[in-house]
Amino acid sequence: MAKYMLSDPNFSDGTRKEVIDAIIGEFRDKPGLKLIGYEPDADFDRLPAELLGTPEAIKEALLSASAKAYELIDMEKQHGRHPRIGAVDTLEIYPAKDVSIEECVQLAEEIGQELFKRHGVPIYFTGKNARRPDREGLTVIRKGNYEGLRDAVLIDPSRAPDIGPAKLHPTAGATIVGAAEQHDAYFNVVLDTTDLAIAKKLASYVRGKTGGFTNIQGTIGLPNVHRRTGKQCVIVSIEVSNPLQTPLHRIYNLLKAEAARYGVNVLAGQVCGTIAAEVLVQTAEWYLQLEGINGPWDYKSQILENHLLDLQG
Known part of the structure; x- marks a missing residue:
C-alpha cells in the first residue's frame, strides 16, 4: 500500500x-x-x-x-x-x-x-x-x-x-x-472596514503569545480586496497549527464579537489551501448542533465519500 x-x-x-x-x-x-x-x-x-x-x-x-x-x-x-x-x-x-x-x-x-x-x-x-x-x-x-x-x-x-x-x-x-502531525489551517476573516489598525488589534486578540489561542502563532492584519464584491477591506490572516484543538468556528466567533466592539461587521471567512474534512465537519457540528443523523454515530461513517474511498482502497 x-x-x-x-x-x-x-x-x-x-x-x-x-x-x-x-x-x-x-x-x-x-x-x-x-x-x-x-x-x-x-x-x-x-x-x-x-x-x-x-x-x-x-x-x-x-x-x-x-x-x-x-x-x-x-x-x-x-x-x-x-x-x-x-x-x-x-x-x-x-x-x-x-x-x-x-x-x-x-x-x-x-x-x-x-x-x-x-x-x-x-x-x-x-x-x-x-x-x-x-x-x-x-x-x-x-x-x-x-x-x-x-x-x-x-x-x-x-x-x-x-x-x-x-x-x-x-x-x-x-x-x-x-x-508536523497535522496540516496547518490557513484561515482569513474578512472585515467590512479599511481600518488596518482594527485588523491588527483583532490579530493580537487571537495570537497565542498576546493572550489568544495556544495553537495560533502566526496571525497578521492586512489590507485586502473582498473576492466576491471587489470592495476594499482588511483581513485578519491566521495560521492555526492544530485546527481540531482550536476549531475555526471558535476563532471566527471570537473575531466577530471583537469586531462588533468597533462597529465592524465580518464579511466572510476564507479557507486558504486544503483542509482536513474533519475540521469542516467539526464546524458543521457546532453550528447545526449535530447529534448524529440516525443516532450517535461517528461522523466518519455518515460521510458517503469515506465509504467510496474505502472501496477504492
Whole structure:
C-alpha cells in the first residue's frame, strides 16, 4: 500500500510570472506527485503551493523546486509584506495516508541536510524537527524577517541556524524545514472596514503569545480586496497549527464579537489551501448542533465519500 505525505512549500516571489512558472514547473507531471494548487500573492511577494505524494516524490520535488528558487530569487531585492527569511522560506511536511510522523521527521531531516550540502543555504528546523522548544513555531525563527535575521545572526549566537555557519546565504537567505502531525489551517476573516489598525488589534486578540489561542502563532492584519464584491477591506490572516484543538468556528466567533466592539461587521471567512474534512465537519457540528443523523454515530461513517474511498482502497 502506497504511503502519502502532504507538503506546503512557500517561496519568496509572488510577482514574476517567469519565476513562478519555473518553480511550479518542478511539481508538474512527476510520478507519484500531485500538485494540489498554488496561489502567488503579489502583495506578500510570496508563492505558496500544496503537494501530495509519496515520500520519494515529495523529497525530489522539494529539492528540485528549491534549487530553482535559490537560482532565481535574490533576497536583497525581495520586499514582501509576509514574514520570510529566504528564497525558500518554509518546507513543511505532514502525514497524509499510511505514513507516520516519525517518517515525516526523517524526510524533513534529509531534505534540510541535502539543501545545505548542495547549495550552502543555512537551515532552521521547526515543528517536530526543532532542536529547541522555542523553534517549534515559526515566530522566533522569523523574528526581524530576512533583513533582521541577516544582521542578528552575525552577533547573536541564539539566532544561529541548525545547519550551516552563523551567516545567511548572500542571495538565498535561509530556509525553514520541519514536520508536523497535522496540516496547518490557513484561515482569513474578512472585515467590512479599511481600518488596518482594527485588523491588527483583532490579530493580537487571537495570537497565542498576546493572550489568544495556544495553537495560533502566526496571525497578521492586512489590507485586502473582498473576492466576491471587489470592495476594499482588511483581513485578519491566521495560521492555526492544530485546527481540531482550536476549531475555526471558535476563532471566527471570537473575531466577530471583537469586531462588533468597533462597529465592524465580518464579511466572510476564507479557507486558504486544503483542509482536513474533519475540521469542516467539526464546524458543521457546532453550528447545526449535530447529534448524529440516525443516532450517535461517528461522523466518519455518515460521510458517503469515506465509504467510496474505502472501496477504492
